Amino acid sequence: MTETGTYVYAIAHGAGGPDPSGLEGVAGAPVRTIEHAGLVAYVSAVPLDRFGEEPLRRSLEDLDWVEATARAHHRVVEAVSEAVATAPVRLVTVYTGEEQVSALLERRHDDFAEVLSHVAGRREWGVKAYAGRPAGTPSSGGREQEGESPGTAYLKRRQASLHDRDTAWRHAVTEAERVDAALSAVAVASRRHRPQDPELSGREEWMVLNGAYLVDDDLADEFVATLDTLRGRGLDLELTGPWAPYSFTDIDLGTAEAPDDV
Amino acid sequence: MTNPVRPASTVPQGYGSRSLAGRETTSLGDILERVLDRGVVIVGDIRVNLLDIELLTIKLRLLIASVDTARELGIDWWEHDPWLTSKDRDLVEENRRLRRRLTALEEDGLVEAREDLRGVTRGGATGERSRVPREGRD
Numbered sequence: 001m002t003e004t005g006t007y008v009y010a011i012a013h014g015a016g017g018p019d020p021s022g023l024e025g026v027a028g029a030p031v032r033t034i035e036h037a038g039l040v041a042y043v044s045a046v047p048l049d050r051f052g053e054e055p056l057r058r059s060l061e062d063l064d065w066v067e068a069t070a071r072a073h074h075r076v077v078e079a080v081s082e083a084v085a086t087a088p089v090r091l092v093t094v095y096t097g098e099e100q101v102s103a104l105l106e107r108r109h110d111d112f113a114e115v116l117s118h119v120a121g122r123r124e125w126g127v128k129a130y131a132g133r134p135a136g137t138p139s140s141g142g143r144e145q146e147g148e149s150p151g152t153a154y155l156k157r158r159q160a161s162l163h164d165r166d167t168a169w170r171h172a173v174t175e176a177e178r179v180d181a182a183l184s185a186v187a188v189a190s191r192r193h194r195p196q197d198p199e200l201s202g203r204e205e206w207m208v209l210n211g212a213y214l215v216d217d218d219l220a221d222e223f224v225a226t227l228d229t230l231r232g233r234g235l236d237l238e239l240t241g242p243w244a245p246y247s248f249t250d251i252d253l254g255t256a257e258a259p260d261d262v
Numbered sequence: 263m264t265n266p267v268r269p270a271s272t273v274p275q276g277y278g279s280r281s282l283a284g285r286e287t288t289s290l291g292d293i294l295e296r297v298l299d300r301g302v303v304i305v306g307d308i309r310v311n312l313l314d315i316e317l318l319t320i321k322l323r324l325l326i327a328s329v330d331t332a333r334e335l336g337i338d339w340w341e342h343d344p345w346l347t348s349k350d351r352d353l354v355e356e357n358r359r360l361r362r363r364l365t366a367l368e369e370d371g372l373v374e375a376r377e378d379l380r381g382v383t384r385g386g387a388t389g390e391r392s393r394v395p396r397e398g399r400d
Contacts, residue, residue, distance in 0.1 A: 066294075067290055067294075070290070070293050070294055070297050070298070071290075071293065073297055074288070074293050074296075074297060088296075088297070090297065090298075091297040091298055126292060193295050196291055196295070200291040201291065202289075210295075240288075240289075240292060243296065246296035246297065247296060
């Protein structure tokens with residue numbers, strides 16, 4: 001028989017969370033809960049021949065495996081966070097048994113309680129801003145002057161083209177700062193992720209803002225309305241969410257047991 | 263179960279890439295950005311060596327964030343400059359890919375080098391010394 005470990009998805013307040021029995025976790029395993037000291041951990045059993053130290057080392061190199069695991073993790077976190085204040089735990093957090101999870105809830109109780117009260121009644125929204133890349137043809141300064149050599153004309157056109165791009169970039173960045181400031185004013189907290197590569201975003205335009213905003217549920221309408229007032233000034237604004245408060249529940253579970261070889 | 267917080271119900275579809283009905287369509291990039299952003303760390307009694315996790319995060323960083331700073335974007339403009347021929351553009355693109363891979367490999371190399379330092383340094387240096395003069399004589 002294969003040994004099993006305990007995979008942790010999220011920590012939530014003890015009351016009001018969803019019934020885990022309908023949830024399917026990573027590797028298709030049923031989700032259950034471990035309660036301790038007013039906190040509840042959403043977990044599932046995982047086979048250690050897949051989620052043990054050695055197999056994980058290989059699995060984490062496989063992006064298809066990472067995707068399937070990330071989506072399953074995300075599904076559980078979403079289901080919990082839609083019902084109750086939730087602190088998502090990092091992907092692939094595995095304990096050897098339920099006792100170790102109970103011990104975690106005991107040991108870090110105050111940290112979890114603080115984070116959960118920070119995100120209670122709030123959700124995360126994502127906003128990406130895209131700026132179109134200007135066309136290659138320069139908009140000005142490209143005309144050939146009389147007596148000017150073709151080479152000089154070429155260099156002038158090229159210079160004008162680069163200048164246009166530079167101007168467009170500066171404008172887009174300034175606009176993005178304005179968007180971020182306006183949205184942050186409505187949000188309780190904000191954070192900026194790195195802009196995504198076009199390969200990942202699937203869009204050719206420059207991503208000039210990739211923000212996450214923790215917003216009171218009461219202010220969600222205002223947040224969206226604010227975003228709408230910022231549209232039409234050269235940036236294409238994309239809203240995602242609401243998300244579980246992934247970007248605002250950073251608890252370093254590893255600190256207490258940092259490996260001694262690092 | 264109770265479901266008191268659903269601000270999404272006030273948001274018409276089409277605002278975002280993620281609709282409530284189609285959760286599976288949520289962009290993988292957006293998910294990974296959130297579940298992995300702070301790095302994968304295994305806690306408890308089961309822990310993947312942090313050095314190996316560096317390898318994963320390097321790969322994912324290439325996917326998620328190869329566009330990082332304005333300077334990089336500036337370089338990007340040149341690479342996609344329509345004044346350049348498409349052949350040049352391919353070369354520039356290939357150059358960029360190779361530079362990325364080199365960076366990743368160098369990081370891997372550092373990791374391995376660090377691991378190997380203890381045992382191998384002395385023996386390796388000795389072997390090197392004995393080989394070089396022999397080649398010089400030939």
